[in-house]
Amino acid sequence: MNDPSPAGERILAAATEIFYTEGIGAVGVDRIAAEAAVTKPTLYAQFGSKANLIAAVLDRRSRDRQAAIESMLADFDGDAEARLLAVFDWLAEGHGKSGFRGCPFINAAVELPDARHPARLVILDYKRWLRTMLTSLASAAGAADPERLGSDLQLLIDGANARVVVEDDRSAMRDARRVASSLLASDLSNRRTSPREA
Structure with missing residues (x-):
């Protein structure tokens, strides 16, 4: 835009x-x-139109969010596994800020059920970017199945965002990080002990 x-x-x-x-x-x-x-x-x-304004708002949010996460990762000093988990730390910091009420993209999607609404494409593009970014980080960390792990990690993030809206649970993203760490460790352990890798 x-x-x-x-x-x-x-x-x-x-x-x-x-x-x-x-x-x-x-x-x-x-x-x-x-x-x-x-x-x-x-x-x-x-x-x-109002529909186009909604799409413009979410497009700006998407571009700002992507730039912020990419900047954080570019400045992050740590190994590939730590870089992946740093995304959860960054999101958890946002959860602790005053006025946070969940993911603006999920919140908007709930209010905009028509798949033809111009904002729905913006929402879908952002969520695809997030999954692709997580998949790339999982691959760099040595995951056996980066696409599956990236999808699982996105589910954790979306679930944590939903818990904020439903329960005002500001620790949800920290819990999601803990689960993400376990998933990553399990994936890497399975890869190391795989007969193909032995």
Whole structure:
């Protein structure tokens, strides 16, 4: 998506905050326009529709999240196994921040059941990126089946995010990290003792 104008940036900032804290369906464009100090025609001129605005919000979140995780990993000083688990540590830190209420992509998907909604493609692309990134880290760590392990690790992350929403359990991602460590250790142990590797 193209970078928006200054007015578009204000709209994006307002919509990002309100959609996350109050939900997508509960908030109309009048409220977002008022918070962004723009007129409703300006909002529509910038984004065309509420659906497109939702997609733009999630696209910005996705790009920011990917860049932050990639930057963290680039600066991380540790072996391949530690790098994989560092993703869980980074996410756990986010869980502890005030105002965190789960994964914005899962939250949005729950509110947007229509697979044709423009935001659904953004959500799907982010989740695919996450699984691909975890799979790549699992491969670098020497996993016997990196794709399976990457998928399992994504399930752990999504489950931890869901537990925050349902139970306000801020330790869920730490628990997910513990399970991820066990899965990785088991995978590597099985690979070392495999007859093909002996």
